[in-house]
Amino acid sequence: MMQPGSDSPPASAARRIAHLDMDAFYASVELLRYPHLRGQPVVIGGRSTHAPVQDKDGNWHYTRMRDYVGRGVVTTSTYEARALGVFSAMGTMKAARLAPDAILLPADFDAYRHYSGLFKRAVAVIAPDIEDRGIDEIYLDLSSHTEDSVTLARMLKQAVTQATGLTCSVGIAPNKLLAKICSELDKPDGITVLTHADLPTRIWPMSVRKINGIGPKAAEKLAALGIETIAQLAAYDAQALLQHFGRSYGDWLHRAAHGIDDRPVVTYSEPKSISRETTFERDLHARQDRAALSDILIRLCERLGADLERKGYVSRTIGIKLRFSDFHIVTRDISLDAPVQTPAEILHAARECLKRVPLDQRMRLLGVRASALCHPDQLEQMPQRYVQGDLFDGE
Missing domain, CATH: 1.10.150.20 (5' to 3' exonuclease, C-terminal subdomain)
Incomplete structure (x- = not known):
């Protein structure tokens, strides 16, 4: 039946791999907070966006896309906004031209991480062989389960909804490549089951x-x-x-x-690096905007330090990333004698990296990265020797 090629399905055809993808995840989390916005075009993004405010009469006041001024990008959007042409990674100003009446909400990544943990823990009760692919998607190996694929998909979807109040779409196929494709076929809130025999159609x-x-x-x-x-x-x-x-x-x-993919579901892997970065609303200069840049750098290091602590890692290499106004990107990193984790330690190392970059142009992005990660219990106790200071000062 499979024509245009002569390749026959591999032995892995007996496998059942699921790709579970949350539906418009960030936007759906926001709609839990503002359920009266369901069915409306809503865009998540805009770093200077104000959160909705409810007045004393119970009326809500929102930022509309037409009121946005800045250089942010769309984090995500509801399906109603997508129907108007607004998608993730699109410039917010362009999105505003496409959907001027859409409601603009600020992103709340702490909330998204919370709900991400909820849905993954709920799924793990049913199918513990999970490969984490990000905040809103996972692969699962269902090969050892006795239930049929549709029943398993319904069980997974029910567990996710009970734990979070959100919906997801599930694709089940003989491998990860096909499962990823078919989870998109019946979004939102869909179930798709494919075999190699379904490739032609x-x-x-x-x-x-x-x-x-x-x-x-x-x-x-x-x-x-x-x-x-x-x-x-x-x-x-x-x-x-x-x-x-x-x-x-x-x-x-x-x-x-030909739908051939023998990659296993990898249930655990050590991260190579953890990073935090931010794009500025306007270009900033190292001298003229020194105080603002110092505050941004400190906040990035605080968040990166919190990420390392939460995930149980220390870092032997700290790096910085700069994107200048001409979109030229510069990175620098420093390998440390002792691993670091605290914001003050990360900040000191980041400043050392900054001293190696000519800061004579305006910048539009600043990022901090921790790599060469390891667990603290593998090392001797780390020295606590770094303190906060100015953008360029290490002491």
């Missing part, structure tokens, strides 16, 4: 961009070869793909188009 007619791992540049190069759908990619000569894309990526493209 459900997967091959789709755009190649639906395959996680094919980005804009690869899609553009594929289009130049006359390949726009997954079916066309599956039918394309495998050796020609190797010539155009190299052995590794070309082979992956061929296998992905």
Whole structure:
């Protein structure tokens, strides 16, 4: 039945892998707080956005998109706002032109992390083999379960709703690649179950961009070869793909188009780094806006330190990231004799990095990163020797 290629389904076809994706997660969390906004176009984002205010008569007052001025980006949006063309990572000013009457709410990442923990713990009771892919999505290995796939999906969705009041979409397939695709097919609040036999009717007619791992540049190069759908990619000569894309990526493209993916569900992995960054509402200069930049740097280090403490890590390498007004990005890092975790220690190291960067241009972004992570119980007690100061001063 599988034509355009001769590849047959691998032994992994017996596996059942689920991809669980929360529906418009950030926006849905906000609607728990403001349920009267359900059914309306709502956008989350805008760093200077004011939270809604309720007056003494019980009337709510919101920031509308048309009132926004700044350079922030959309974090997410409700499905009603998406119908107007507003999507995540879009510039907020552009979104305001598309949906001027939409309501703009500030992001509350502490709340999102709280609900993320709730839904993951609820799912783990049913299916403990979980690969955490971010704040709002996970993979699950359901191969050992005796229940049928639809029953399992309903159990997972019910557990998520009972724990959070939110909905999710679940895709179940023989592997992670197909599960990721099919969780998007019936959003929101959907269940999709696919097998390799469904590739010709459900997967091959789709755009190649639906395959996680094919980005804009690869899609553009594929289009130049006359390949726009997954079916066309599956039918394309495998050796020609190797010539155009190299052995590794070309082979992956061929296998992905035929729904072949043997990656396991990785239930645990050590993070390589943890970072915090912020984009400014206006370009800031290291000299003229010294006090503002110092405050921003301190807050970033405080948040990064809290992240490290919450996740149980210390860091031997601290780095900074700067994006200047011309969009040029500069990074610097410093390896430390003793690992650090506290905000003051991170701040001292970050300032050392900043001293190695010519700060003669205006900046639009500042970030701080902790890498070379390890657990404190593997090390001797860390010295507490760093204190807060000015943007450039270490003491």
